[in-house]
Amino acid sequence: MIPLASLQSTAEALMAKAAIEIPDDYLAGLRRCADTEKGDLSAFVIQAMLENYEAAKEDRRAMCGDTGVPRWYVKYGNEARVEGGPVGLEAALRRATARATTGVPLRPNRVHPLWRTDHNNNVGINAPEIEYAFHPEGDWVDLTTVHKGGLFGSDYRMLFPGDGLEGIRRFFLDTLIGFGKRGLACQPAIVGIGLGGSKDACMVLGKQASCLRTVGSRNPDPKIAAMEEEFRELGNSIGMGAMGFMGSSMVVDCHIEVGYCHTGGMPMSVHMFCLSSRRATARIFPDGRAEFRTDPDWFTAYSRRDTVEWGETPLLAAAQ
Amino acid sequence: MAGPLKTVELNLPASREALAELEIGTVVYLNGRLFTAREGVYKRAIEDGAGMPAANVDLGTANFHCSPAAVIEPDGRFNVGAVTATASFRFAKWLDGWFKLSGCNIIIGKGGMTSEIYRDVFVPHGAIYLTTVGYGTGALLGRGIKDVPGVYWKDELGLAQAVWVLDVERFGPFIVESDLAGNSLFERENAKIAPGLARLYEGTRPATLRRYGETDDKTDEVI
Numbered sequence: 001m002i003p004l005a006s007l008q009s010t011a012e013a014l015m016a017k018a019a020i021e022i023p024d025d026y027l028a029g030l031r032r033c034a035d036t037e038k039g040d041l042s043a044f045v046i047q048a049m050l051e052n053y054e055a056a057k058e059d060r061r062a063m064c065g066d067t068g069v070p071r072w073y074v075k076y077g078n079e080a081r082v083e084g085g086p087v088g089l090e091a092a093l094r095r096a097t098a099r100a101t102t103g104v105p106l107r108p109n110r111v112h113p114l115w116r117t118d119h120n121n122n123v124g125i126n127a128p129e130i131e132y133a134f135h136p137e138g139d140w141v142d143l144t145t146v147h148k149g150g151l152f153g154s155d156y157r158m159l160f161p162g163d164g165l166e167g168i169r170r171f172f173l174d175t176l177i178g179f180g181k182r183g184l185a186c187q188p189a190i191v192g193i194g195l196g197g198s199k200d201a202c203m204v205l206g207k208q209a210s211c212l213r214t215v216g217s218r219n220p221d222p223k224i225a226a227m228e229e230e231f232r233e234l235g236n237s238i239g240m241g242a243m244g245f246m247g248s249s250m251v252v253d254c255h256i257e258v259g260y261c262h263t264g265g266m267p268m269s270v271h272m273f274c275l276s277s278r279r280a281t282a283r284i285f286p287d288g289r290a291e292f293r294t295d296p297d298w299f300t301a302y303s304r305r306d307t308v309e310w311g312e313t314p315l316l317a318a319a320q
Numbered sequence: 321m322a323g324p325l326k327t328v329e330l331n332l333p334a335s336r337e338a339l340a341e342l343e344i345g346t347v348v349y350l351n352g353r354l355f356t357a358r359e360g361v362y363k364r365a366i367e368d369g370a371g372m373p374a375a376n377v378d379l380g381t382a383n384f385h386c387s388p389a390a391v392i393e394p395d396g397r398f399n400v401g402a403v404t405a406t407a408s409f410r411f412a413k414w415l416d417g418w419f420k421l422s423g424c425n426i427i428i429g430k431g432g433m434t435s436e437i438y439r440d441v442f443v444p445h446g447a448i449y450l451t452t453v454g455y456g457t458g459a460l461l462g463r464g465i466k467d468v469p470g471v472y473w474k475d476e477l478g479l480a481q482a483v484w485v486l487d488v489e490r491f492g493p494f495i496v497e498s499d500l501a502g503n504s505l506f507e508r509e510n511a512k513i514a515p516g517l518a519r520l521y522e523g524t525r526p527a528t529l530r531r532y533g534e535t536d537d538k539t540d541e542v543i
Binding site: 019040041044045048049051052053055056059061062063064065066067101102104105106107108109111116118120151152157158159160162163166167169170171173174177178179181182183184186234237238239240242243244245246274275276 | 325345347386387388389390391399401402403404405406407430431432451453454455456457458459460461462463478479480493495505506509510512513516517520521523524525526527528529531538541542543
């Protein structure tokens with residue numbers, strides 16, 4: 001049985017880590033941008049951001065004043081049992097979110113959409129969002145928090161099979177150019193693309209592709225993996241860098257996730273995880289121990305399965 | 321690597337002479353007093369007729385479009401962690417009234433506004449626009465805050481929308497986006513990038529299903 005106190009204290013630690021520490025994979029990707037950026041203004045911006053990450057870590061203060069809208073991704077190993085059950089876990093995550101808002105501190109960003117009511121703790125109706133996944137083996141729970149900014153850089157479009165790859169390319173460019181000007185998307189970004197699924201699933205897949213995969217990871221379908229690299233290069237050839245200044249630093253990496261969709265359609269979503277790509281993950285075991293990491297390991301062979309049954313593949317391979 | 325950009329330190333409140341020396345693309349660090357104000361403050365001060373929450377001398381004349389990641393401790397102390405700007409273009413409609421009411425001559429924010437707004441509203445009031453960098457260098461800016469002499473309208477507007485007065489030292493970096501002549505750095509950069517856009521779209525055609533209000537002119541902006 002995983003103790004609730006461990007879940008809550010780990011969740012609070014994750015909230016602070018996400019807000020303060022830029023993940024290593026994004027940092028390495030941004031340094032590669034810095035090495036190749038020729039635009040003087042764009043290069044200055046990236047250099048300032050690199051210094052900013054150091055200041056955040058040294059001072060233990062949030063790297064960005066807009067600390068985004070904190071949310072949670074929870075993955076249960078199939079044998080995991082949590083003290084207080086799923087309701088207990090949700091209570092622990094809401095408490096951790098509220099406590100970290102004053103503890104770090106974070107900006108109390110969450111308000112009612114109409115009445116603008118602010119509880120000053122980032123908790124409210126349907127907030128923080130909590131999404132779930134399951135894994136075929138394991139007695140642990142993985143907690144991931146993502147603090148993504150909320151206003152610019154995402155879009156959805158219903159394309160059709162006849163629009164083809166060129167239609168995908170065009171909508172990708174539209175989104176990057178539209179939100180890249182003036183740096184509204186806070187690029188260079190991890191661009192996530194959702195292809196297929198129902199409309200809502202399409203948005204969810206694209207968002208998870210940007211926020212829950214590490215820079216350098218590739219989709220297991222080799223043709224999709226090639227698209228990811230092609231689109232990264234395409235984005236970096238627009239001529240636009242950080243803050244929309246002339247340059248080549250738009251896309252730190254591009255990730256594509258797919259879901260089976262209606263036979264008549266090809267829905268697509270684009271999401272941009274920004275210069276403060278805030279995510280942190282921990283695995284919590286029944287003895288209360290927590291192992292922290294920056295790779296959410298959200299997408300697996302199990303989560304991407306396309307068969308009715310699971311089990312033809314050995315379970316260990318699925319865990320990879 | 322590219323060469324260094326021109327960098328200046330600007331003391332607040334800034335004189336017109338000091339602002340006149342700033343060109344678009346110059347890096348600026350600020351010393352002195354400034355305050356945060358965004359849509360909640362504009363609506364209350366201008367539309368609801370509440371006026372300014374305090375005198376110029378208490379607030380300063382530089383307005384930061386920002387909500388800090390900050391908390392008021394139980395003993396009343398202010399704990400400001402990180403600060404970064406929020407996108408300014410949404411606030412353009414209030415600015416003429418705001419300049420008249422507040423006497424501000426510097427607006428600090430994210431992403432700037434259009435040169436039309438600069439010419440029509442900023443230039444007549446002798447005001448410039450500084451953009452934050454990144455966005456955003458929240459931790460570096462947080463370091464530059466030396467004191468929080470006051471927070472106004474926190475009960476009326478909540479912590480995020482309240483007026484936070486900040487005393488700062490070498491607070492930055494910022495980049496001059498609009499000068500006293502109303503030029504826009506972002507529009508200059510857009511114009512440089514625009515000629516290369518058409519080739520990116522070669523071989524593509526508009527999506528089968530169109531959307532209202534859609535344009536195929538990629539030199540347009542979304543703001």
